[in-house]
Amino acid sequence: xxxxxxxxxxxxxxxxxxxxFGPMTLAPLSEYYGRRPVYIFxxxxxxxxxxxxxxxxxxxxxxxLRLFSxxxxxxxxxxxxxxxxxxxxxxxxxxxxxxxxxxxxxGSPTGFVLFSFIAHGRTWHAVFRVMFxxxxxxxxxxxxxxxxxxxxxxxxILLKRAKKLRKITGDDEIEVPDELKQRGxxxxxxxxxxxxxxxxxxxxxxxxxxxxxxxxxxLSFLFNGAFHMIFGPNGYGYDTIGIGICFLGIVFGICFGLxxxxxxxxxxxxxxxxxxxRDVPEARVYHARLAAVILPISLLAFAFTATxxxxxFFPILASAFWGWSFYCLIxxxxxxxxxxxxxxxxxxxxGVGLIRNLAGxxxxxxxxxxxxxIGTRNACLVLTGxxxxxxxxxxxxxxxxxxxxxxxxxxxxxEGESDNEEA
Numbered sequence: 494x495x496x497x498x499x500x501x502x503x504x505x506x507x508x509x510x511x512x513x514f515g516p517m518t519l520a521p522l523s524e525y526y527g528r529r530p531v532y533i534f535x536x537x538x539x540x541x542x543x544x545x546x547x548x549x550x551x552x553x554x555x556x557x558l559r560l561f562s563x564x565x566x567x568x569x570x571x572x573x574x575x576x577x578x579x580x581x582x583x584x585x586x587x588x589x590x591x592x593x594x595x596x597x598x599x600g601s602p603t604g605f606v607l608f609s610f611i612a613h614g615r616t617w618h619a620v621f622r623v624m625f626x627x628x629x630x631x632x633x634x635x636x637x638x639x640x641x642x643x644x645x646x647x648x649x650i651l652l653k654r655a656k657k658l659r660k661i662t663g664d665d666e667i668e669v670p671d672e673l674k675q676r677g678x679x680x681x682x683x684x685x686x687x688x689x690x691x692x693x694x695x696x697x698x699x700x701x702x703x704x705x706x707x708x709x710x711x712l713s714f715l716f717n718g719a720f721h722m723i724f725g726p727n728g729y730g731y732d733t734i735g736i737g738i739c740f741l742g743i744v745f746g747i748c749f750g751l752x753x754x755x756x757x758x759x760x761x762x763x764x765x766x767x768x769x770x771r772d773v774p775e776a777r778v779y780h781a782r783l784a785a786v787i788l789p790i791s792l793l794a795f796a797f798t799a800t801x802x803x804x805x806f807f808p809i810l811a812s813a814f815w816g817w818s819f820y821c822l823i824x825x826x827x828x829x830x831x832x833x834x835x836x837x838x839x840x841x842x843x844g845v846g847l848i849r850n851l852a853g854x855x856x857x858x859x860x861x862x863x864x865x866x867i868g869t870r871n872a873c874l875v876l877t878g879x880x881x882x883x884x885x886x887x888x889x890x891x892x893x894x895x896x897x898x899x900x901x902x903x904x905x906x907x908e909g910e911s912d913n914e915e916a
Contacts, residue, residue: 502718502861502884505518506854507556509714511563511851516571516843523572526578527649529639531691534633535568543628547621563609570597574842579645582834584765584772585827587758595751600741601713602816605720609705646704667796671790689844697897698833698904701842702826703848703885708883709819710849711856712876716743719872723799723808728869729803742809746816753780753817754824774832775894781825781887796873823881825887833894837903 523531541564549555577589612620644650692699724731724739727728731739757780764776791814799808824847831838864872890897898904 502857503556504559505857507559508563509854511560512567512570513563513847515564515567517689519565519568519644520571520575520839521842523568523646524531524648525574526642527646528572528576529644532568532572532639533632533636536635539565539568540625540629540632543625544599545892547618547625554844563599570846573597573841574827574838576645578662578831579647583831584762584770586831587754587761590828590831591751591754591758591824594820594827596715596748598820598823599744599747602719602740602747605717606737606744609734613733638796640862641698654869656689658830662907664738668693689847692841692868692903693844693848696844696901696903698830698842698901699844701890702830702845703888704824705822706845706849706884707782707852708879709823711852711860713819714853715860715876717854719869722806722861722864722871728799728801729805732809734807739805739809739812742812746813746818749813750817750820750824756780757821757824772832772835774898775891777823777829777832778887778891778894780813780821782891784818784821784825785884787814787823789877789884791815791818791823791878792873792880796877797869799869799873822887829894833898833904841903 519531519535539562540557542565546555546558546562549558556901573593574590577586577593582591608624609618611623615623625628644653644827655667658664693703720727720739724736726732757777760779761773761776764773765771791811794811795808795815798811827842830841830845834841864877867875
């Protein structure tokens with residue numbers, strides 16, 4: 494397809510838009526049918542849509558396929574928190590969450606590095622076909638792992654056991670506790686669709702998380718396009734492979750975040766022990782305070798070094814610090830929300846995720862015009878200013894988090910009244 498660069502960006506934006514709305518319906522489906530079938534069939538549908546994308550020749554069907562590809566692939570986003578909650582006690586979810594987030598945040602820049610070698614000299618159809626076979630391989634691994642592990646959703650497991658016992662014993666009075674019984678689809682989807690918006694409207698913790706996540710993910714997807722302008726033919730002059738290699742700074746920064754999270758987790762566990770094994774969500778912001786300060790500094794450094802007059806090592810180094818900050822701040826918002834709202838965290842994280850992906854869809858469209866209109870340095874200075882405005886959030890959560898949670902009907906409500914455990 495021969496389309497202008499700003500129109501081509503729509504392919505990425507439509508995919509992220511699908512990611513924004515997928516969790517609103519796929520998460521409650523996994524509560525009703527179980528995690529395993531939703532993972533398998535949703536991601537399988539994504540594969541079929543991805544395969545179809547490799548054969549389209551016009552823009553309109555391409556964009557439609559990208560939208561629904563994002564929707565069905567979002568099953569890995571909508572259900573990961575619930576799966577982790579199924580397998581670990583909520584005080585022990587930190588390491589599992591950190592590994593998942595490392596893969597989720599590092600996947601995009603790593604993909605740019607790897608696919609720069611694949612895309613070099615190939616058409617976009619060929620690139621999408623390679624992507625299909627890679628994703629197919631992951632789907633096969635996913636299916637094998639899920640069948641080896643079995644279903645993890647507690648209510649679904651107990652319902653199946655009760656049904657089996659009724660059949661074996663003939664005793665129709667064998668039932669699961671009321672809070673574990675399946676709700677009707679109307680009630681299930683009503684809560685899933687309405688409650689995230691109520692959280693966004695009334696919960697300061699969710700509003701803070703949505704703002705920070707929206708900015709960070711928007712920045713991430715904006716950089717995907719900005720790097721082509723900065724390091725490409727009109728900037729440093731690199732080809733596709735050279736541009737891809739420039740993403741290694743972000744990759745290393747995110748990997749370093751996974752390493753430093755070991756110390757964040759140790760700090761959290763010490764605070765939990767001091768509190769008599771009670772939850773201490775505010776301990777989740779320990780490293781995020783430093784990350785909130787490093788983020789605008791890294792953007793400022795990138796603004797003044799991302800010019801062909803300066804060796805590319807320096808802007809790539811600045812992007813590594815950005816990657817570390819990005820990882821730590823995203824991890825803080827997820828783990829803090831999980832700890833603060835527990836079984837209500839599904840609704841909270843759905844609200845955060847909606848704003849995050851809407852921003853992710855919009856930033857690349859606005860970002861290209863921003864970088865072309867006022868130049869790389871001024872565009873990065875604008876982004877630095879936004880990062881400075883958001884920097885107080887971890888400090889506010891640390892100081893006032895307990896007060897915010899005390900006033901919240903969701904953070905202080907009894908867990909048995911929750912909607913579901915999924916994130």
